[in-house]
Amino acid sequence: MIEQYPVLRGAESFFFKGNEIGILISHGFVGTPQSVSYLGEYLASEGFTVYGVRLKGHGTHYEDMERCSYQDWIKSIEDGFQFLQQHCSDIFVIGQSMGGTLTLNLAQKYKNIKGIMLINAAINSIPPMEMYKNKETPRYVHEGEPDIKAKNVHEITYSKAPIRSMHQLFALMDVTRKRLSSVACPVLAFRSEEDHVVPPENTTYFLSAIQSEIKEVVPLYNSYHVASMDNDKELIAEHCSLFINKLVSNVYKTI
Structure with missing residues (x-):
């Protein structure tokens, strides 16, 4: 699918060349790499090689997004993973919201992923979108303000979301949910206790379904859905760095 509009x-997307440890970061539905740029810059300052992927149809115009399937988004994150493999020996993946869904999907296929970090990942419930699940109209839905608790934070996002794209998101959640038991890599999950888009129960759901021996949960009490840009972004970045360094240093012992 060729995008019709400029980025x-x-x-x-952003790329910081560092050491042999690569970190792939995916933004969420209607978002862009800008929403995870703080996290990327922090991890790059720690010496890691970081790639923030721009999912197909995002960061241009919602008409581009409307023409995408969830397979296009899977291919975007897979392309990012394969790109990092050219530069790094060990790769970790971080996903915000739908980016978390894609990260879980990626971990089902690529067993050499060293660990994943999920920020309010969507897997079984997105209440604001449920009413459009079986509808074809209106063609576009107004998005409203991003779900961010912090004041004066600007997220680059679309003003409208195509209903067709919502259907693709639900399809992505469905196919990913069915194979959660094949996820076995270490997982660090961030869960906003007040999230107006993806309820925290989504995190509880996928943690109970995956087979990973290492599962860590960090509750976020001062951020809403787009936590990577919210009041807890420093906390998230620090925990991600610690999680990665522990795994790389073989500090974890088999449970």
Whole structure:
């Protein structure tokens, strides 16, 4: 699928070349790499090689997004993973919201992923979108303000979401949910206790379904859904760095 619109300024993918440890980061539905840029910059400052992927149809125009299937988004994150493999020996993956769904999907296929970090990942419930699940109209739905608790934070996102894209998101959740038991890599999950988009029960659901021996949960009490840009972004970045360093240093012991 060829995008018809140029990439919005500030919405580009980002890449920081560092050491042999690679970190792939995926933004969420209607978002862009800008929403996870703080996390990427922090981890790059720790010496890691970091790639923030821009999912197909995102960061341009919602008409581009409308033409995408969930397979296009899976291919975007797979392409990012394969790109990092050219630069790094060990790879970790971080996903925010739908990016978390894609990360779980990726971990089902690529067993050499060293660990995944999920920020309010969507897997079984998105209440604001449920009413559009079996509808074809209206063609576009107004998005409203991003679900961020912190004041004066600007997220580059679409003003409208295509209903067709919502259907693709639900399809992605469905196919990923069916194979959760094949996820066995270490998992660090961040869960906003007040999330107006993806309820925290989503995190509880996938943690109970995966087979990973290492499962850590960090509750977020001062952030809403887009936690990677919210009041807890420093906490998230620090925990991700600690999680990665522990695994790389073989500090974890088999449970």
